[in-house]
Amino acid sequence: MNKVSLIIKKELYRVFGDRKLIFSLYVLPVIITIAIYSLMGSMIGKMTKDITEHTSIVTVVNATGDFKWAIDQSGFADGAEITYIDSDDYATRKNDIEEEIKNGNIDLVVNLPENFDEDAKAYMAGEGGMPSMDVYYNADENYSSRANSVFNSTALSVYKNSLLSERYGDVDLLEAVNINTVSLSKDSTGNATFMKMLLPYMVIMILFAGVMSVGVDAIAGEKERGTLASMLISPVKRREIAAGKMISMAILSGISAVVTTGAMVLSFTLLGSNSGLDGMGFSAVNFSAAQIIELLLIMLSLVLFYVSVISLIAVYSGNTKTANSVISPIYMVIILMGMMTMFRTGSTTPSYLYAIPVYGNALAISDITSNELGLMNFIISFVATIGLGAIITVLVTKAFNNEKLMFNA
Numbered sequence: 537m538n539k540v541s542l543i544i545k546k547e548l549y550r551v552f553g554d555r556k557l558i559f560s561l562y563v564l565p566v567i568i569t570i571a572i573y574s575l576m577g578s579m580i581g582k583m584t585k586d587i588t589e590h591t592s593i594v595t596v597v598n599a600t601g602d603f604k605w606a607i608d609q610s611g612f613a614d615g616a617e618i619t620y621i622d623s624d625d626y627a628t629r630k631n632d633i634e635e636e637i638k639n640g641n642i643d644l645v646v647n648l649p650e651n652f653d654e655d656a657k658a659y660m661a662g663e664g665g666m667p668s669m670d671v672y673y674n675a676d677e678n679y680s681s682r683a684n685s686v687f688n689s690t691a692l693s694v695y696k697n698s699l700l701s702e703r704y705g706d707v708d709l710l711e712a713v714n715i716n717t718v719s720l721s722k723d724s725t726g727n728a729t730f731m732k733m734l735l736p737y738m739v740i741m742i743l744f745a746g747v748m749s750v751g752v753d754a755i756a757g758e759k760e761r762g763t764l765a766s767m768l769i770s771p772v773k774r775r776e777i778a779a780g781k782m783i784s785m786a787i788l789s790g791i792s793a794v795v796t797t798g799a800m801v802l803s804f805t806l807l808g809s810n811s812g813l814d815g816m817g818f819s820a821v822n823f824s825a826a827q828i829i830e831l832l833l834i835m836l837s838l839v840l841f842y843v844s845v846i847s848l849i850a851v852y853s854g855n856t857k858t859a860n861s862v863i864s865p866i867y868m869v870i871i872l873m874g875m876m877t878m879f880r881t882g883s884t885t886p887s888y889l890y891a892i893p894v895y896g897n898a899l900a901i902s903d904i905t906s907n908e909l910g911l912m913n914f915i916i917s918f919v920a921t922i923g924l925g926a927i928i929t930v931l932v933t934k935a936f937n938n939e940k941l942m943f944n945a
Contacts, residue, residue: 565795596619752850753856756854786839844925887912
């Protein structure tokens, strides 16, 4: 055990004795993470504010006096620049107006037919069919989509109610039941949907990147430079060398993962405190002590699994170039597994899926953010990942005893 600790100290000193490595492993990821999500939050907040404060450019064709009254009464006109034109003017400029909608120069066009007033009055009297109007907008433009949404919820709603009131006297008579809609959510974390989707993906990707950055050089790099050969012919047992290197890799990668994940959680917290992001899936992050422990244990199991996988690849690779070429497609699979958790439906996830390393861990992290992780699923995820990591670790230890592999014979 003393020899293992010496190897661990050697590996840790190799990293912590190099300021550049410390900066690249522990400082730079934090700076980048906070910078990216702070910038993203700022940009989304500004975009949302810009859309909300934008004055909608609206053209209304053949507006009747009652329709104009509804627009003014609803407050829609307060946030819109409205141009009223007649059907002749519209017929002349129809193609140009449609192009302006497509180009984003006009947000909304409301076209009432010439006989709309007569049709409305006939309908109120119980004669004729329901009057109709055409509304044109550009679904690809944020300004236009919002103008259409606000118009429907304000001006059009007021106008419909005024027509119904004239026809029936009391609009409430048209309602069969009064529905009170109440949104209920679990009173636990208050974490955002965005956080639930993105955190698992980011954690499993950052963990793998951290292990990859230190693991390949610790074994394949030293094989390539010849420094590992001198260690192998020393009195230290091969299994102790393997254990020392893997434990040191786990420590270095674990610290990097905790620091970077902490920076990411902090970034999400800052996003949640941005009032400009209300309604966009962001809210303040608030993990309980139990959730933090669960998250750390899941991360620990992932680190140990990743260390065993990277070590096995590095042992069987003659140099860092070969190791990295093998790891690259595995990294793509890791990213894919993280992305798969973003598209979960509201249905219950079968417990056996939590036994799949990486994917099951991502599911567990996703459940942690919403306080939905059951004890059984947590145990399945943790034990399955640790178990498979242990099996691969045994293979790595045996590989260290293979002279051809270790000396690139």
